[in-house]
Amino acid sequence: MLEKIKKSKMIYIIPAFLLLGLVLVFPIIYSINISFKNYVMTLPFREVVYVGLDNYIDVLTDPRFYNSLKVTLIITFGSLTLQLIFGLSLAIALNNKLMEENKLLKSQTIRGVLFIPSMLMGVIIGLMWQLGLNPTYGIFNEWLSYLFGTQSYFSSSTLAIPTIVFIEFWRGTPMVMLILAAGLKGIPMTPYEAADVDGATSWQKFVYITLPLLKPVLVITIILRTMDVLRIFDFIFITTSGGPGNLTEVLSIYAYNTSFVSMRISQGAAISWVITLIILIFSFIYFKYLYKRE
Amino acid sequence: MEFKRGALIFIFLIFSAVFFTGIVGAESWADGGYYGPDISGKTVTVLTLDGELSDGVKAQIPEFEARTGAVVELVPTPAATFNQELFTNLAAGSAAYDVIIFHADFSTTLMRSGWLEPLNKYINDPDIADPNLNIDDFLEPPFNIYKDDEGDIYALPYKGDAYIYFYRKDLINDPDEKEKFKEEYGYELQPAETWQQYMDIAEFFQRPEENLYGSVYTAEKGSFLVFYLAMRMYAQDTKFFDENMQPQLTTPEAVKAAEALKWEMENSTPPNITDVTFDQMNSMFAEGEIAQIIQWPGVAKVINNEETSNVIDKVGTANLPSWTEDGPSGDIMGGWFAHVSNHSQNKVAAYKFIEWATSGTGEKIKIPAGNDPVRKSTLNELRNERPMYDALKNVLLNANTLPKFPEWNEFQQVLINQLHSYITGSKTVNEALESTQNQWETKLEDYGYIE
Structure with missing residues (x-):
């Protein structure tokens, strides 16, 4: 048996599997296990026992969970819509013949600069916008004050969510632009040439040629960006921490606050698995209804 | 002969005095020495909050190391992750921190x-x-916070923390201001003794055109909001829970406290109060933009900074106001405490460090960093140099604390969320307090405190 294993190529990948098991499989199993218990870190003297589905029921009957879900969906679909519109527009612009003919506009520098927001870490983005929109000394707030007056963007009950939507739109659009630009490059010119012969307008070419041929790339983009934004955490934690009140408390911040601020570890684990399930459901819907092979 | 014998006795007495004083006097923190087991070569790792606390410890380390031969490693941790860092390490049984x-x-x-x-x-x-x-030199109320019913002591008090009322003496004692205030409000301008007087003074000095504001708070989402509400409720002799653990947040007293807080934040503070941080509060007061502030004593370090402060020698201190002239004050304390971890591999060395850090000698070293003493002797000794210490001692002797049951943290988080919603305008006072009350009652039932 041992000889068989030694001869087999499996022996070379066992260490990798062991490592994977340690850093991936074990935490997942532990997380599932703890989500069925009643562990609260600030009550270490309380006996930790299995409580069945109590944590999941508590989450699914908690108004705060539904508030977090609502906020997450608003931010996700609000920013995603803007990202798709502007990302596709930028992608089309980058692939435009005029762009191709202009040395400066064609250069990688411009594309690199456009991509900066997507390259920044979420914490940096949060700090940048927090400082920039500070009503006392923020430069962005100063510029915007000529249009809207000085505002507390992150503390306002009316402006906090739109501000978060805008920042996520600002961050995610370059990634969308990049993916769609690559997708546009893969579309053959033949249908466009045929359309030109038939006298089609630019809009008709866009609707009847570009969009259908770009659809597979669009679906992948939507899936990837949706999964990213549904898990959004970093810059929201830095800027609002889910406030004012719970107004911008997205699902991941709800999970974080439950686990590490209220120290309800078991309930936090249950919330995390509910979030995972929600993301899986969205992925399933996208693949089933958007990604229909012709 | 007699003279010789007398001289010998005299010399013997002098020698004994020097000898024994040398041993006993030198083997003590107070006498410049060290008393205790040999801990040279031991490493003591200290976890504390980054900022004033870590600066205080950092100042105390060199002399401790010089006297004992031990090594101290300081781990300053940011506020955002401090609780998590502590609890996850302790829960995991980690010996990372002594x-x-x-x-x-x-x-x-x-x-x-x-x-x-x-x-x-x-x-x-x-x-x-x-x-x-x-031990008796520590002020009893803070010392007793970490002393259980069986008399076990789990900490030595490190930093005396209680909210103190700081006011601008130059403004309040100004004859012109006094005259105008009396004309407008019908009584003498003096440091507020009631919350209504506090609000009147704040309103009176609210002069944005002169870059002067009546008061300032940090209205960021955090535990400060809970303290602000508590000090106004306690001053009405109303706590968050009654003696039967029934929440008191829908009482008229709680509503009055919350409304008073919001009124101040909307009418007598700098603009965009919800974006003012804790450090900004202190800076604004030290720059002379604020007439009065209710703040932890650490603000004194900023007030007395000769390089940046515009209010040195212009600040007076007092207890917190009450709601009526003879009513209870809203004095409330927190405090920081030095513990030895039960998982530590160097418990004796760890104990000697906290003993040093909280000794009469060690205490004085950390004061410039903003960590005020908790020993009566130190407070008395320095009261002329630091007039605030009279108020601090008085407050620490009489102050209340926030609730102290194990599940309080969860309850506090609920209150913070609802209060912040109220302060920022997304909920009314009744919505916020009723929501908190309902959630608290559910939790109290779950935890078996009430039926």
């Missing part, structure tokens, strides 16, 4: 957790405890 300098919030939990080393065996051991330890 000494923890932590606040009072989780005192009941920590005392019952088994994570902290009871200090009685060190304090009562004549071979370990410094001869001048003098």
Whole structure:
């Protein structure tokens, strides 16, 4: 048996599997296990026992969970819509013949600069916008004050969510632009040439040629960006921490606050698995209804 | 002969005095020495909050190391992750930290957790405890926060923290201001003794055109909001829970307290109060933009900074106001405490460090960093140099604390969310307080405090 294993190529990948098991499989199993218990870190003297589905029921009957879900969906679909519109527009612009003919506009520098927001870490983005929109000394707030007056963007009950939507739109659009630009490059010119012969307008070419041929790339983009934004955490934690009140408390911040601020570890684990399930459901819907092979 | 014998006796007495004084006097923190077991070569790792606390510890380390030969490694941790860092390490049984300098919030939990080393065996051991330890020198109320019903001591108080009323003497004592104030409000302008007077003074000095504001708070989402509400409720002799653990947040007193707080934040503070941070509060007061502030005593360090402060020698201190002239004050304290971790591999060395850090000698070293003393002797000794210490001592002797049951942290988070919603305008006062009350009642039932 041992000889068989030694001869087999499996022996070379066992260490990798062991490592994977340690850093991936074990935490997942532990997380599932703890989500069925009643562990609260600030009550270490309380006996930790299995409580069945109590944590999941508590989450699914908690108004705060539904508030977090609502906020997450608003931010996700609000920013995603803007990202798709502007990302596709930028992608089309980058692939435009005029762009191709202009040395400066064609250069990688411009594309690199456009991509900066997507390259920044979420914490940096949060700090940048927090400082920039500070009503006392923020430069962005100063510029915007000529249009809207000085505002507390992150503390306002009316402006906090739109501000978060805008920042996520600002961050995610370059990634969308990049993916769609690559997708546009893969579309053959033949249908466009045929359309030109038939006298089609630019809009008709866009609707009847570009969009259908770009659809597979669009679906992948939507899936990837949706999964990213549904898990959004970093810059929201830095800027609002889910406030004012719970107004911008997205699902991941709800999970974080439950686990590490209220120290309800078991309930936090249950919330995390509910979030995972929600993301899986969205992925399933996208693949089933958007990604229909012709 | 007699003279010779007398001289010998005299010399012997002098020699004995020098000899014994040399041993006993030098073997004590107070006498410039060290008393206790040999801890040279031991490493003591200290976890505390980054900022004032870590700066205070940093100032104390060199002399401790010089006297004992031990090595101290300081781990300053940012506020955002401090609680998590502490609890995850303690819960995991980690020996990463020997000494923890932590606040009072989780005192009941920590005392019952088994994570902290009871200090009685060190304090009562004549071979370990410094001869001048003098436990009775600590102010009793803060000292008792980490003393359980069986008399086990789980911490030595490190930093005396209680909200103090700081006011601008130059503004309040100004004859022109006094005259105008009396004309407008019908009574003498003086440091506020009631909350209504506090609000009147804040309103009176609200002059944005002169860059002067009546008061300032930090209205960021955090535990400060809970303290602000508590000090206004306690001043009406109303706590968050009654003696039967029934929440009191829908009482008229709670509503009055919340409304008063919001009124101040909307009418007598700088604009965009919800974006003002804790450090900005202190800076604004020290720059002379604020007439009065209710703040932890650490603000004194900023007030007395000769390079940046515009209000040196212009600030007076007093207890917090009450709602009526003879009513209870809203004095409320927190505090920071030095513990030995039960998982530590160097418990004796850890104990000697916290003994040093909280000794009469060690206390004075950390004061410039903003960590005020908790020993009566130190407060008395320095009261002329630091007039605030009279108010601080008075407050620490009489102040209340936030609730101290193990599950309080969860309750506090609920209150913070609802209060912040109210302050920022997304909920009314009744919506916020009723929501908190309902959630608290559910939790109290779940935890078996009420039926």
